[in-house]
Amino acid sequence: MTSSPHPLPAVGQAVLRGEMSSEQAVQTCLERIEQQDGPTWSFVSLRAEQALAESRERDAEPARGLLHGVPFAVKDIFDTADLPTDSKSPDYKGYQPVKDAAAVTLLRSSGAVLLGKVATVEFASVGAVSQIRNPFNTEFTPGGSSAGSGAAVGGGQVPLALATQTGGSTIRPASFCGAAAFKPTWGRVPVEGMKPFAPSLDTVGWVAEDCELLVRAARVSGIEEKDTAIEGRYLRIGFYETPYFSEAEEETNVALEETVRLLEKAGHHVENVSGPAGAECLNEWQDTLMHGEGRASYLAELAKDPAVLHPGVLGVVSKELGLTHDGMAAAYEQIAALRPRFDAAMEDYDAWLTPAVVGEPPKIEKGNSLATFNRLFTALGLPCVGLPGFTGPYGLPVGIQLLAPRFADVRLLQAAKIVESLIRLR
Amino acid sequence: MTSSPHPLPAVGQAVLRGEMSSEQAVQTCLERIEQQDGPTWSFVSLRAEQALAESRERDAEPARGLLHGVPFAVKDIFDTADLPTDSKSPDYKGYQPVKDAAAVTLLRSSGAVLLGKVATVEFASVGAVSQIRNPFNTEFTPGGSSAGSGAAVGGGQVPLALATQTGGSTIRPASFCGAAAFKPTWGRVPVEGMKPFAPSLDTVGWVAEDCELLVRAARVSGIEEKDTAIEGRYLRIGFYETPYFSEAEEETNVALEETVRLLEKAGHHVENVSGPAGAECLNEWQDTLMHGEGRASYLAELAKDPAVLHPGVLGVVSKELGLTHDGMAAAYEQIAALRPRFDAAMEDYDAWLTPAVVGEPPKIEKGNSLATFNRLFTALGLPCVGLPGFTGPYGLPVGIQLLAPRFADVRLLQAAKIVESLIRLR
Numbered sequence: 102m103t104s105s106p107h108p109l110p111a112v113g114q115a116v117l118r119g120e121m122s123s124e125q126a127v128q129t130c131l132e133r134i135e136q137q138d139g140p141t142w143s144f145v146s147l148r149a150e151q152a153l154a155e156s157r158e159r160d161a162e163p164a165r166g167l168l169h170g171v172p173f174a175v176k177d178i179f180d181t182a183d184l185p186t187d188s189k190s191p192d193y194k195g196y197q198p199v200k201d202a203a204a205v206t207l208l209r210s211s212g213a214v215l216l217g218k219v220a221t222v223e224f225a226s227v228g229a230v231s232q233i234r235n236p237f238n239t240e241f242t243p244g245g246s247s248a249g250s251g252a253a254v255g256g257g258q259v260p261l262a263l264a265t266q267t268g269g270s271t272i273r274p275a276s277f278c279g280a281a282a283f284k285p286t287w288g289r290v291p292v293e294g295m296k297p298f299a300p301s302l303d304t305v306g307w308v309a310e311d312c313e314l315l316v317r318a319a320r321v322s323g324i325e326e327k328d329t330a331i332e333g334r335y336l337r338i339g340f341y342e343t344p345y346f347s348e349a350e351e352e353t354n355v356a357l358e359e360t361v362r363l364l365e366k367a368g369h370h371v372e373n374v375s376g377p378a379g380a381e382c383l384n385e386w387q388d389t390l391m392h393g394e395g396r397a398s399y400l401a402e403l404a405k406d407p408a409v410l411h412p413g414v415l416g417v418v419s420k421e422l423g424l425t426h427d428g429m430a431a432a433y434e435q436i437a438a439l440r441p442r443f444d445a446a447m448e449d450y451d452a453w454l455t456p457a458v459v460g461e462p463p464k465i466e467k468g469n470s471l472a473t474f475n476r477l478f479t480a481l482g483l484p485c486v487g488l489p490g491f492t493g494p495y496g497l498p499v500g501i502q503l504l505a506p507r508f509a510d511v512r513l514l515q516a517a518k519i520v521e522s523l524i525r526l527r
Numbered sequence: 528m529t530s531s532p533h534p535l536p537a538v539g540q541a542v543l544r545g546e547m548s549s550e551q552a553v554q555t556c557l558e559r560i561e562q563q564d565g566p567t568w569s570f571v572s573l574r575a576e577q578a579l580a581e582s583r584e585r586d587a588e589p590a591r592g593l594l595h596g597v598p599f600a601v602k603d604i605f606d607t608a609d610l611p612t613d614s615k616s617p618d619y620k621g622y623q624p625v626k627d628a629a630a631v632t633l634l635r636s637s638g639a640v641l642l643g644k645v646a647t648v649e650f651a652s653v654g655a656v657s658q659i660r661n662p663f664n665t666e667f668t669p670g671g672s673s674a675g676s677g678a679a680v681g682g683g684q685v686p687l688a689l690a691t692q693t694g695g696s697t698i699r700p701a702s703f704c705g706a707a708a709f710k711p712t713w714g715r716v717p718v719e720g721m722k723p724f725a726p727s728l729d730t731v732g733w734v735a736e737d738c739e740l741l742v743r744a745a746r747v748s749g750i751e752e753k754d755t756a757i758e759g760r761y762l763r764i765g766f767y768e769t770p771y772f773s774e775a776e777e778e779t780n781v782a783l784e785e786t787v788r789l790l791e792k793a794g795h796h797v798e799n800v801s802g803p804a805g806a807e808c809l810n811e812w813q814d815t816l817m818h819g820e821g822r823a824s825y826l827a828e829l830a831k832d833p834a835v836l837h838p839g840v841l842g843v844v845s846k847e848l849g850l851t852h853d854g855m856a857a858a859y860e861q862i863a864a865l866r867p868r869f870d871a872a873m874e875d876y877d878a879w880l881t882p883a884v885v886g887e888p889p890k891i892e893k894g895n896s897l898a899t900f901n902r903l904f905t906a907l908g909l910p911c912v913g914l915p916g917f918t919g920p921y922g923l924p925v926g927i928q929l930l931a932p933r934f935a936d937v938r939l940l941q942a943a944k945i946v947e948s949l950i951r952l953r
Contacts, residue, residue, distance in 0.1 A: 197625060203827035210830035291823045293723050300718060300726055323826045397717045400749045401629035404636035426934030430870065437863030444856065508852030 113260030113314045116170045123156035123170030123214060126260075130172045130216055133258045142233050143243075143253040145177050146184045147217035155214045166211030167317040173261040176250050177218040179205055180294035184218050202294025204263055204305045204322060211321035216259055219249025234465060236278055237497050241462040244274035244470060250308045251278035255489075255498065260310040261318060266479055267298045267391055269458075269472025271306035272487040276500030277462035277470070279489040281521065282308045283315040283514065286507045287482035290322045299394035301433075302387065302479050312486070312518040324510045331451060331515040338364055338516075339374035339453040341504070344381035345473045350460025352493035359491065360454060360501050363523040374453065377442040379435065383477035386432035390480070392417055393429040436480045443481050444506035452486075452516040457502035461493030474502065484510040486517040490524035539686030539740045542596045549582035549596030549640060552686075556598045556642055559684045568659050569669075569679040571603050572610045573643035581640045592637030593743040599687040602676050603644040605631055606720035610644050628720025630689055630731045630748060637747035642685055645675025660891060662704055663923050667888040670700035670896060676734040677704035681915075681924065686736040687744060692905055693724045693817055695884075695898025697732035698913040702926030703888035703896070705915040707947065708734045709741040709940065712933045713908035716748045725820035727859075728813065728905050738912070738944045750936045757877060757941040764790055764942075765800035765879040767930070770807035771899045776886025778919030785917065786880060786927050789949040800879065803868040805861065809903035812858035816906070818843055819855040862906045869907050870932035878912075878942040883928035887919030900928065910936040912943040916950035 112129060115121035121129075131149050152172065159170040180186050180198035201209065209215060220233045233248040235241040236256030243252040247264035250271070254262050255278025264271040266284045275282030283306055290305040297303055307318045319325075340361060361371050395417040402410055403418050410418070447453055456474040463470050478485050484505050491499040503520060505513035538555060541547035547555075557575050578598065585596040606612050606624035627635065635641060646659045659674040661667040662682030669678040673690035676697070680688050681704025690697040692710045701708030709732055716731040723729055733744045745751075766787060787797050821843040828836055829844050836844070873879055882900040889896050904911050910931050917925040929946060931939035 199623060199625060201827075203824075206827035207830055210827075288726065288820050289823055291723065291826055292726060293824065293827070297717065297719050300714065321830075323823050394714050397715055397749050398629075398719065400717055401627075401632035401636075401719065404633055404747075430867065430933055434863060434867050437860060441856065441860050507856055 111260070111310055112257075113171045113310055117313075123159040123172075124153060126170065127152050127156040127172050127214060127216065130259050133256070137236065137256050137258060143219050143249040143256065143258060144174070144217045145220045145249070148184055148215065151183065152214050152216050159212055159214060164212060167321050168208060168261070168314075169212030171213045171261060171314070172216045172259055173208055173213045173263065174216050174219045174250065174253050174259045175205055175263045176247050176265060177221050178265065178296040179263060181205055181215065181218060184215075186218070198294070200294065203291035204295065207291075207322045208263065208318065211317070213261070219253050219262055221246045221248060235462050235497065238495065240464055241495070241497060242277065242465050242468065242470065244277035244458075244462060246270040247274050247308065251275050251280055254278065254280040254308045254310060257310075261314050262308045264306050264308050265295060266304050266306050266475065267302045268387065268479060269475025271304075271308065272457050272475050272485055272500075272502060273470065273472055275308045275487045276457040276489065277498060279498035279500075280308045280310065281312055281315055281489060282306060282487040283319060284479070284485045285319060285324055285510050286484045289324050289508075289510065297398050299391045299398070301390055301394060304479065312488075312514060312521045315486070316514045316518070319510060319514065326511050331512060332519070336364065336369040336451045336516055336519060337449065338369060338371045339447065339450040340371055341374050341376050341453040341455045343376070343455055343474060343477065345384065345477075346456070348459055348471075348473050349456050350493070352460045352491070352499045353456045353458065356491035356499045356501050357454065357456065360520065360524065363527055364520065367523055371454070374446065374450075377439055377446055379439055380443075380477060382435065383439065383480050384473065386436050387476040387480035389424060389428050389432040390436075393424050393432075440481050440483075440507065443483065447504065447506045452503040452505050452513055452520075455502045455504060457487045457500040461495055461497045461499055478504060481507075483507050484513045486513055488517060488521050488524060537686070537736055538683075539597045539736055543739075549585040549598075550579060552596065553578050553582040553598050553640060553642065556685050559682070563662065563682050563684060569645050569675040569682065569684060570600070570643045571646045571675070574610055574641065577609065578640050578642050585638055585640060590638060593747050594634060594687070594740075595638030597639045597687060597740070598642045598685055599634055599639045599689065600642050600645045600676065600679050600685045601631055601689045602673050602691060603647050604691065604722040605689060607631055607641065607644060610641075612644070624720070626720065629717035630721065633717075633748045634689065634744065637743070639687070645679045645688055647672045647674060661888050661923065664921065666890055667921070667923060668703065668891050668894065668896060670703035670884075670888060672696040673700050673734065677701050677706060680704065680706040680734045680736060687740050688734045690732050690734050691721060692730050692732050692901070693728045694813065694905060695901025697730075697734065698883050698901050698911055698926075698928060699896065699898055701734045701913045702883040702915065703924060705924035705926075706734045706736065707738055707741055707915060708732060708913040709745060710905070710911045711745060711750055711936050712910045715750050715934075715936065723824050725817045725824070727816055727820060730905065738914075738940060738947045741912070742940045742944070745936060745940065752937050757938060758945070762790065762795040762877045762942055762945060763875065764795060764797045765873065765876040766797055767800050767802050767879045767881045769802070769881055769900060769903065771810065771903075772882070774885055774897075774899050775882045776919070778886045778917070778925045779882045779884065782917035782925045782927050783880065783882065786946065786950065789953055790946065793949055797880070800872065800876075803865055803872055805865055806869075806903060808861065809865065809906050810899065812862050813902040813906035815850060815854050815858040816862070819850050819858075866907050866909075866933065869909065873930065873932045878929040878931050878939055878946075881928045881930060883913045883926040887921055887923045887925055904930060907933075909933050910939045912939055914943060914947050914950060
């Protein structure tokens with residue numbers, strides 16, 4: 102079954118420019134959800150009446166902040182005071198927190214209007230296959246674990262969604278669903294009220310209809326510093342294949358080549374970079390830490406009732422993964438040693454361009470696909486932007502990814518906006 | 528005002544040995560709290576009736592786990608489903624979570640009986656001075672931030688309390704209040720439902736009347752591996768002054784010398800060790816990360832209402848601390864590089880012996896004292912045990928500290944039990 106989306110023309114931007122009231126924006130999102138959400142199943146809960154009431158309040162008052170009146174959705178592993186948080190786990194059915202997670206509070210304090218919760222796989226963990234569908238073709242996966250965040254934004258149901266990334270859970274679904282996404286530097290956005298998976302990797306991020314919304318979401322969430330002077334001059338971009346480039350499909354190669362062509366045509370400088378030695382082990386080390394730390398994160402559920410846990414999650418808790426403490430310690434050290442080397446290698450560039458995903462989203466029955474081009478960068482803790490705009494042989498979305506050194510989040514977003522406009526205007 | 532405590536004779540052990548019913552234990556704790564808690568102010572909430580009812584249930588059923596029937600208290604930055612969690616912040620007044628934090632669930636699942644919440648300073652952060660008093664002399668501080676955990680256990684009001692450590696918040700109050708304590712390897716105990724401060728440092732730990740309770744609390748919380756064969760042979764202990772030894776008071780020196788003497792007299796081997804070079808900067812790097820990551824942790828409270836935040840906490844969020852992103856990145860790298868060097872240096876020892884604290888607790892008006900001998904080890908992520916048994920010039924408690932390489936938590940606890948018995952039997 103195919104259900105081509107007709108993305109709303111930049112609802113978020115329309116609100117910010119005053120071309121659409123917050124109420125109209127919420128109403129439009131609700132209509133899109135009503136029409137589309139049957140097939141995609143992105144939303145697990147909606148607060149339609151409250152969101153409409155809040156949007157009318159926003160319309161009647163001065164701007165509270167940078168996202169005033171913009172509707173947004175929240176991945177269902179964040180606590181929300183007025184919507185259940187079931188983390189897609191039977192153990193959490195009906196769990197109704199009394200406080201918003203910190204990342205939710207920050208968006209709401211800026212005037213954004215909470216529309217509802219969007220689906221994830223069980224605890225945003227591994228193993229459990231998403232039931233959510235790709236908005237471009239419901240036979241295909243939207244990617245995971247922020248499946249609902251990707252599908253809802255990509256399908257035009259909401260302009261902004263809170264997501265998380267421990268492996269590739271923000272950049273991947275955004276690429277599969279034709280949306281922009283930002284995973285900031287590790288540690289810059291508060292994780293309070295979010296179900297932890299692997300704390301040394303877990304990062305709060307956002308999926309959005311465009312980079313400007315990502316910039317604003319980041320700024321209201323603590324990523325705010327003097328703008329680096331990037332506009333008005335040519336960008337210097339490093340093209341980084343990563344050690345896993347042989348796993349990229351043809352459509353990812355084409356998307357990257359096209360991006361390089363657009364950049365060079367506009368006068369920007371692109372050069373091939375090789376990246377630090379040792380990077381070829383990063384995905385393996387990330388896997389060690391994700392599973393090693395993940396064990397602790399599900400112990401309480403295991404103690405209460407192992408029967409409610411998905412076999413994939415039980416697999417994380419089991420001691421039979423061959424993980425050792427020496428292996429974990431080695432993974433921590435090797436990753437930590439590579440971080441400053443990546444930072445230094447990227448220092449003279451505005452951003453590095455890399456694959457975002459292996460290729461087009463696979464069929465739903467094949468799972469959430471791999472996070473081959475995300476896990477290494479999550480391990481390094483550096484900021485990543487995913488940009489949409491390309492398609493594969495099935496006509497489904499394929500994105501590209503931009504990176505910068507740790508803490509260069511603002512510079513990265515500025516560079517990403519320039520690349521975004523080149524892709525959009527082509 | 529002096530109020531000498533008369534610690535209950537090992538209530539926890541009495542329950543585990545079947546010498547005291549769970550109901551008697553809870554009743555005894557409640558009586559002690561009634562008598563003492565006025566002056567110490569450890570408990571911020573109590574569930575007396577529910578705890579008594581639960582203890583009768585525990586007495587009437589087979590053991591659920593390793594802490595069956597043992598009363599325990601929880602530092603008030605952990606969520607508890609049936610007691611408010613106000614984190615000592617006006618912003619959280621009356622906040623009633625609907626789910627227990629993971630670390631609370633793990634203790635309760637093992638049959639332990641939740642007695643109440645114990646006080647902390649605002650958000651277990653810095654700057655705010657504890658109002659809680661030392662149970663040995665109420666003119667003196669119990670230490671922070673797990674002030675209530677230390678004071679309640681040290682005063683004999685409860686045999687076990689959940690605590691946390693980001694700088695020295697578990698080991699220090701235990702030392703000041705004459706209790707044992709354990710801060711495990713970073714990442715081994717789930718942090719879900721705990722107010723974060725600095726996620727790369729935050730560690731769940733316990734304060735207890737003895738090491739056996741610490742072993743059991745650790746085991747039911749995920750720190751469970753094959754016992755290393757340590758009993759029946761002589762220990763090999765490294766005596767590590769740390770780079771900050773000149774800051775230790777005389778009473779700390781005496782406690783360490785006495786411990787060495789007891790060890791050697793019993794046939795154990797003690798030798799001086801120098802520790803890896805570079806350790807002299809660890810406290811400074813820990814401070815950089817604690818404040819740098821701490822900024823993000825209070826952003827949501829700041830966005831809601833800065834007026835409710837304590838000036839000390841506001842100071843963490845402010846951008847005027849002179850912290851830079853380069854400084855944070857350097858702190859991450861330098862600490863990470865020292866971790867394997869400390870692990871390797873400790874590998875041939877059962878434990879290293881170091882100061883736990885500078886000395887006796889200071890007067891209450893002088894604050895929570897320093898975490899000079901804790902911050903470096905929290906940064907390194909390695910397991911630390913605090914043992915009581917010594918006193919200073921005012922007759923107040925002074926403890927010692929034992930360390931082991933990361934993930935050698937069980938070996939460390941076994942060694943600590945041997946050292947504990949030498950100190951107790953002297």
